[in-house]
Amino acid sequence: MVLIYVDHSDSEIKKSSYEVLSYGAAVAQQLGVLAEALILGTVKDDLSTLGNYGVSKVHQVSNETLNNLDAQLYAKVIAEAVTSLNAEIIIFSHNQTGKAVAPRVSARLKAGLVSGAVALPDIANGFVVKKNVFSGKAFANVNIKSAIKIISLNPNSFQVKKAGEVATFEQLDIKIDDPKVKIVSVNKVIGEVPLTEAEIVVSGGRGLKGPENWKIVEDLAHVLHAATACSRPVADSGWRPHHEHVGQTGIQIAPNLYIAIGISGAIQHLAGVNRSKTIVVINKDAEAPFFKAADYGVVGDAFEIVPKLTEEIKKMKG
Amino acid sequence: MKILVCISKTPDTTSKVSFKDNNTKFEEAGVQWIINPYDEWYALVKAIELKEKDTSIQLHLITVGGADCDPVIRKALALGGDEATRINATSDDSYYIATQIAEIAKQVNYDLVLTGKETIDYNSSSVGGMLAELLNLPYISLAVKLELNNSAAIVTREIEGGEETDEVSTPVVVSCQKGVAEQRIPNMRGIMAARTKPLKVVEPVVIDALTSILNYELPPPKAGVQLIAADNMQELVRLLHEEAKVI
Numbered sequence: 001m002v003l004i005y006v007d008h009s010d011s012e013i014k015k016s017s018y019e020v021l022s023y024g025a026a027v028a029q030q031l032g033v034l035a036e037a038l039i040l041g042t043v044k045d046d047l048s049t050l051g052n053y054g055v056s057k058v059h060q061v062s063n064e065t066l067n068n069l070d071a072q073l074y075a076k077v078i079a080e081a082v083t084s085l086n087a088e089i090i091i092f093s094h095n096q097t098g099k100a101v102a103p104r105v106s107a108r109l110k111a112g113l114v115s116g117a118v119a120l121p122d123i124a125n126g127f128v129v130k131k132n133v134f135s136g137k138a139f140a141n142v143n144i145k146s147a148i149k150i151i152s153l154n155p156n157s158f159q160v161k162k163a164g165e166v167a168t169f170e171q172l173d174i175k176i177d178d179p180k181v182k183i184v185s186v187n188k189v190i191g192e193v194p195l196t197e198a199e200i201v202v203s204g205g206r207g208l209k210g211p212e213n214w215k216i217v218e219d220l221a222h223v224l225h226a227a228t229a230c231s232r233p234v235a236d237s238g239w240r241p242h243h244e245h246v247g248q249t250g251i252q253i254a255p256n257l258y259i260a261i262g263i264s265g266a267i268q269h270l271a272g273v274n275r276s277k278t279i280v281v282i283n284k285d286a287e288a289p290f291f292k293a294a295d296y297g298v299v300g301d302a303f304e305i306v307p308k309l310t311e312e313i314k315k316m317k318g
Numbered sequence: 319m320k321i322l323v324c325i326s327k328t329p330d331t332t333s334k335v336s337f338k339d340n341n342t343k344f345e346e347a348g349v350q351w352i353i354n355p356y357d358e359w360y361a362l363v364k365a366i367e368l369k370e371k372d373t374s375i376q377l378h379l380i381t382v383g384g385a386d387c388d389p390v391i392r393k394a395l396a397l398g399g400d401e402a403t404r405i406n407a408t409s410d411d412s413y414y415i416a417t418q419i420a421e422i423a424k425q426v427n428y429d430l431v432l433t434g435k436e437t438i439d440y441n442s443s444s445v446g447g448m449l450a451e452l453l454n455l456p457y458i459s460l461a462v463k464l465e466l467n468n469s470a471a472i473v474t475r476e477i478e479g480g481e482e483t484d485e486v487s488t489p490v491v492v493s494c495q496k497g498v499a500e501q502r503i504p505n506m507r508g509i510m511a512a513r514t515k516p517l518k519v520v521e522p523v524v525i526d527a528l529t530s531i532l533n534y535e536l537p538p539p540k541a542g543v544q545l546i547a548a549d550n551m552q553e554l555v556r557l558l559h560e561e562a563k564v565i
């Protein structure tokens with residue numbers, strides 16, 4: 001059986017969870033086994049609808065303590081569920097929760113982990129999963145040799161698919177230890193699209209000259225329902241918050257559309273964004289290296305181009 | 319108080335990535351090796367900052383790798399740290415690496431174990447979590463801020479769309495990223511002192527790797543950029559809508 005870990009926050013199931021459900025269901029189909037889901041804590045969504053993404057059963061450990069991430073506690077509960085349900089394959093999203101928990105479950109169960117997977121496994125010879133390496137500059141095909149196998153899937157790497165079934169639902173009775181991690185405070189930027197989940201990202205670089213000029217970036221992001229990002233010097237100069245910094249040393253993203261405005265396209269910047277499906281570069285220097293990595297390019301002054309682009313998108317969206 | 323920082327060696331960020339032997343091996347010719355940026359700039363520098371505040375702290379460094387890691391670990395010692403251990407083994411399996419580090423860490427009872435958030439070559443984000451599990455310690459990943467308050471660690475970590483601040487008693491394992499500390503450059507005195515700091519080489523314990531890399535692939539080359547005139551944003555919108563189908 002393939003067991004898919006369903007991540008949620010603020011009692012809502014995350015978008016990345018629908019991706020892993022669809023992915024896990026596809027893996028189960030490849031192997032001719034069932035796909036089932038595991039959710040820790042409580043959510044307001046009706047869990048039987050997860051069947052729409054191809055799982056036949058949803059297991060829930062509905063203890064409210066589990067609404068807060070404590071990686072140690074989670075790993076213990078998930079490992080116990082895997083053992084009692086006899087799961088052979090466990091799927092996580094390679095998001096913040098998956099990065100904290102999947103390695104622990106792997107070490108606990110001695111189950112090989114491929115993290116940052118970008119495709120379905122190749123099961124013709126062994127169990128080979130393609131993952132992202134060298135910060136987006138290459139892929140590695142990794143064979144998992146252990147009996148239990150764990151995959152954490154890169155966000156935005158697998159198309160959500162609806163399968164149209166209703167899942168049965170089961171409470172799992174697992175004893176919970178006291179958490180060791182106490183949450184002191186949470187600081188979420190309300191109303192913004194989280195960068196790692198965003199399908200469209202609009203990003204600005206030093207070419208924008210100063211923080212007071214970011215309105216054109218924000219306006220464009222707004223009409224596209226996009227998240228905003230920036231290059232490293234922009235965050236380092238305090239023009240934009242650090243959590244917007246993308247690149248080798250910042251956040252790595254793979255949206256459907258990345259629009260780079262006034263960013264030169266240094267190799268360390270590209271390392272964070274080169275897995276984007278479509279890249280648009282707006283830069284006044286036709287020689288900027290970013291154009292080599294772009295699908296569409298506009299050479300010219302961002303201060304003139306970006307507002308016009310925003311207007312055209314508004315028109316198209318009616 | 320004792321702190322352990324896990325140091326890995328990675329190709330310089332500007333290295334050309336190519337492969338040899340039927341795409342089964344990374345082409346190392348001409349590659350500059352550096353300390354993995356997350357390990358150096360954030361994990362190690364944070365540990366050095368903590369030691370500067372409390373000189374009774376013992377700061378140990380550890381790496382799993384062959385003799386070719388010695389220059390990198392010496393550079394880490396030059397930045398700061400009292401002694402280093404190199405476990406003499408090369409592996410691309412995170413579980414193998416974490417198990418080797420855990421074997422050594424168990425003997426010392428560290429109060430704080432720091433890793434980088436990921437290596438920039440394997441991008442696994444795995445070794446820290448595995449190590450925490452093997453040591454049966456709590457784990458906070460993707461830290462952007464870290465302070466110690468007696469026996470508690472106050473750690474701010476990245477969450478989707480923001481940050482969360484957690485409190486946890488030490489000992490604890492933390493993976494570090496940007497924000498935790500500010501980058502610094504080793505000075506001459508540090509470089510001289512590093513030459514005499516102990517660098518212990520130990521042999522690995524025998525365990526099986528759980529995964530192995532069969533081969534590598536490079537992404538297909540981009541078709542090339544399609545340029546759109548600056549005064550024709552209507553055309554760009556049409557292409558994004560009809561051709562790329564992304565808006």
Ligand SMILES: Cc1cc2nc3c(=O)[nH]c(=O)nc-3n(C[C@H](O)[C@H](O)[C@H](O)COP(=O)(O)OP(=O)(O)OC[C@H]3O[C@@H](n4cnc5c(N)ncnc54)[C@H](O)[C@@H]3O)c2cc1C
Nearest residue numbers: 205206207231232247248249262263264266268284285302
């Ligand atoms: C180890 C290491 C790690 C790094 N990690 C990262 C990382 O994670 N992320 C990152 O981004 N960088 C990183 N860097 C820095 C990186 O090398 C570049 O310095 C940085 O990305 C440059 O940012 P930029 O493109 O915003 O600025 P610049 O390089 O200054 O480029 C500005 C661009 O704006 C254009 N421009 C100017 N005016 C206009 C206008 N009016 N309209 C349109 N275009 C205009 C210019 O032509 C130019 O191309 C790292 C560097 C190192 C050494």
Ligand SMILES: Nc1ncnc2c1ncn2[C@@H]1O[C@H](COP(=O)(O)O)[C@@H](O)[C@H]1O
Nearest residue numbers: 324326382433434436437442443444445
């Ligand atoms: N060979 C190694 N030796 C010591 N520490 C390592 C090694 N590989 C990874 N690490 C540590 O684990 C972190 C995460 O690495 P990874 O799981 O490979 O992305 C790195 O930032 C290092 O701190």
